[in-house]
Amino acid sequence: MTRVLHVITGLEHGGAERQLVLLLRHLPVACEVATLTRTGTLGAQLRAAGVPVHEIGMRHNRDLAALPRLARLIRRGRYDVVHTHLYRACVYGRIAARMAGTPRIVATEHSLGDGHIEGRVPSRGVRILYRATERLGSATVAVSPTVAARLCGWGVRPGRIVVIPNAIDAAGFAFDAARRAATRRRLGIAPDERIVGAVGRLVPTKRFDLLVEAVAPLRGVRLLLVGTGPERARLERLARDLGATGRVLFAGGTSDVAGALAAMDVLAAPSVQESFGLAVLEGLAAGLPVLYTTCPALDDRPPGEAPQARRLPTDARIWSAELERVTRGPRERTPVPPVVARYAIAEQAARLARLYEDGLTTVSEPSFREGAPTRERAHDAAT
Template sequence: MTRVLHVITGLEHGGAERQLALLLRHLPVTCEVATLTRTGTLGAQIRATGVPVHEIGMRHNRDAAALPRLARLIRRGRYDVVHTHLYRACVYGRIAARLAGTPRVIATEHSLGDGHIEGRVPSRGVRALYRATERLGSATVAVSPTVAARLRGWGVPPGRIVVIPNGIDAAAFAFDAARRAATRRRLGIAPHERIVGAVGRLVPTKRFDLLIEAVAALRGVRLLLVGSGPERGGLERLARDLGATGRVIFTGGTSDVAGALAAMDVLAAPSTQETFGLAVLEALAAGLPVLYTTCPALDDRPDGEVPQARRLPPDARLWSTELGRLAHATRGREREPVPPVVARYAIAEQAARLARLYEDGPDLREDAPDGVAAPAPGEAAPRRERAHDAAT
């Protein structure tokens, strides 16, 4: 069976990290994981499932000593594929894999935004290093057509880009009244309180500041912020300055996103920079109405396909009005039906597509459409998705 080493920067609770943990349960190949930095809580959970997790012990971004340690691990493991995730792991992982002689090196681009990568504005050096090391790989996976367009803008040749979206296990997020009650008790939320929720890393591009401002203007509504990140202190100060300290609940990172979604009445995602929008899909799977600003998973679909989700510009007054309306309208009401778009991103299908890519690689013929993964032997060719069909 194909043996794959996944290399990731760290294993705390983030979107890319959670996506990797989910993939590990569905990929039909033998997997191990190497984390450049700390194993973290998510890494411990992965290890508990029987998947080996190796800690490289990288101390900072320029800790070059991590490179030979990673190369030795890859050489000893004699993996068929090295699959990298997130910028630092992609740079070090591609180089180490090539030094170790790995036959196939795949990278998934989770966090390339419009003018930033992983929440930071990239320097010329960062962009140059990205392009140089990208060439060491076999292919780069974009999690949406939007990301594929950004990769081309960074100078990645179209024929090296394969679009395989993030996956979701919809059943794991199905609404459960008992889970709602238990989560609310644990967080100190009364059964009938109206809760607007948000899930994501606490960084500027998520615009949780706008959300705090919008909820602060409402009566009888509290905000549940699920996630950790460098902006937490600033967001706590903002809530205090607006007189909303007791009405904003900061949970930090959590392994129970499904429970947090069950506790909510509305999911708010005012982020102006997204590569996929996994939290929006998970909320729809949980039957929540959603307000969002940017979500490629929906923006790359036809207009009107998901009536449960409404797109809003980043205007705090407009968000306040719509959140107030939805929070009161959903009180005591059954959950929304799960829209068909959620099934489109089923994790089993995306994992199968990755497995085919591990075995056969992308179709790099001159006349092949961008972003097409070749089928495994004996299988029908997958539906072709053009990487340049990005949202405008």
């Protein structure tokens, strides 16, 4: 059986980290994980499930001592494939895998935004290092055609890119009334309260500040923010300044995203920088109406596959009016739209396994070609 080592920066709660955990449950290959930094909550879950997790002990971004430690781990393991995730792990993991003589090196680009990578504006040095180490690998996986186009903009050759979208286990997000009641009790939310929810890292590009501003004037509506990040203190101050302290609930990170979604009445995703938009898909799988600003998982698809989702500009007044309308409407869950099935975990895991075995020849995404007209490109051309 093919043996794969996944290298990731850390294993705390985050979209890329949760996506890796989901993949490990479905990949038909033998997998181990190396985390450059902390094992974290998700790492503990993986170990409990029987997945070997190796902690490299990297102390900071320029801790070069981590490189030979990782290379030794890869050499001892004699893995058939090293698969890297997130910027730091991609840089160090590709170099270490090449040093160890690994025959196939794959990287997934989870977080390349328009002018951002992992929520930060990249320096010239970051771009140069990215391009230089990308060439050490066998293939780069983009999680959407939008990300594939961005990779080309960074100088990655189209022939080295394959689109394998992020995946979702829709059944795991199916609405459960008992779960809704239990989660609401745990969070101190009354059964009849109207809840606008959001899931994601508390970083500027997610625009959760816009949600605080939009919810502040709405009577009888509370905002549930699920996630951790450096913006929490600023968001708390903003809620206090707007007189909405008691109506903005910071739930922190959670391994039970399905439970958090069950507690909500609408999912709000005003992010302006997304590589895929997994939270939007999860909200749709949970039967929620969804309001969003940027979501390649929907925007790269033909219109009409997600009638429960509505795209809004980054204007707090528009968001406030729409949230008022949606939260005053019926609370019945809606049918899961067709777009969710297009990202089923079984199909994406199978495509990734074929990439491990056969390379780029059998898994190319027909919807991505160099110069393919994604909606993002069309917008850029129009402006």
